[in-house]
Amino acid sequence: MLPALDDHNRAFWTAGADGQLRVPFCTRCGVWVVPLAAECPDCDGVLESRAVCGRGTVFTYTVNHQPFNPAVPVPYVIAIVELEEQTDLRIASNIVDCEPDSVRIGLLVEVRFERQEVGDESVYMPVFAPRVD
Ligand SMILES: [Zn+2]
Numbered sequence: 001m002l003p004a005l006d007d008h009n010r011a012f013w014t015a016g017a018d019g020q021l022r023v024p025f026c027t028r029c030g031v032w033v034v035p036l037a038a039e040c041p042d043c044d045g046v047l048e049s050r051a052v053c054g055r056g057t058v059f060t061y062t063v064n065h066q067p068f069n070p071a072v073p074v075p076y077v078i079a080i081v082e083l084e085e086q087t088d089l090r091i092a093s094n095i096v097d098c099e100p101d102s103v104r105i106g107l108l109v110e111v112r113f114e115r116q117e118v119g120d121e122s123v124y125m126p127v128f129a130p131r132v133d
Contacts, residue, residue, distance in 0.1 A: 002118050002125075009036045011049035016113030016124020023089065025050040032089045054111035055131065056083040059090055063100045075100045081109060081128050097129035 003013055008024075015022035024033045024047035026040035033040055033047055040047055061079035077095035082088075095103050096112060109128035116123050 002116060002123060005118060005121055005123070008038045012036055013123045013125075014121070015049070015051070016115070016126060017122065019113070020051040021054045021083075021111045021126050022049045022051050023083070023085075023091075024048070032083075032086045034089060034091055052083055052085050052089075054083075056081045056109055056111075056128065058082075058095065058103060058105055058107040058109060058128075060105060061095065061103050063103070077103050079103065079128065091126070093125075094127045095129070096127045102130075 003009055005013060011022050012024075024036060025031070026033055026043065026045050026047055028043050028045040029040055031040075031042070032052070037047065039045065059080040059082040061077055063075050063077055065075045067074050077100045079093055079095045080090050081093050082090045095107075095109065108131040110131045111126050112129050113124040114127055116125060
């Protein structure tokens with residue numbers, strides 16, 4: 001499932017070109033905002049795209065055994081990853097580079113990017129892999 005890029009989500013989906021995960025940040029409230037939005041839901045302030053460290057933990061997950069998409073081999077892990085920067089800063093993603101059975105709530109993970117083409121733009125899907133350090 002690939003996103004249609006617009007001015008509000010482009011930074012998020014393309015920042016992986018630089019190896020960075022970028023998330024909208026409200027400078028007025030001092031909070032990170034997901035899902036991707038044009039304005040801060042609390043103060044309607046303009047959001048700026050800022051890099052996060054890319055590390056987090058598995059908040060919850062499910063192992064999918066249903067082949068919805070022939071291009072994606074099963075089983076694979078769909079997870080909500082909570083980023084280190086803020087306790088409610090969670091993004092839906094996949095856990096890669098490990099056995100699906102080894103994924104646990106609280107698993108320490110870090111971001112990777114999977115490049116895909118959308119029209120004539122490259123999208124860098126953030127996925128997460130177990131942290132090795
Ligand atoms: Zn705000």
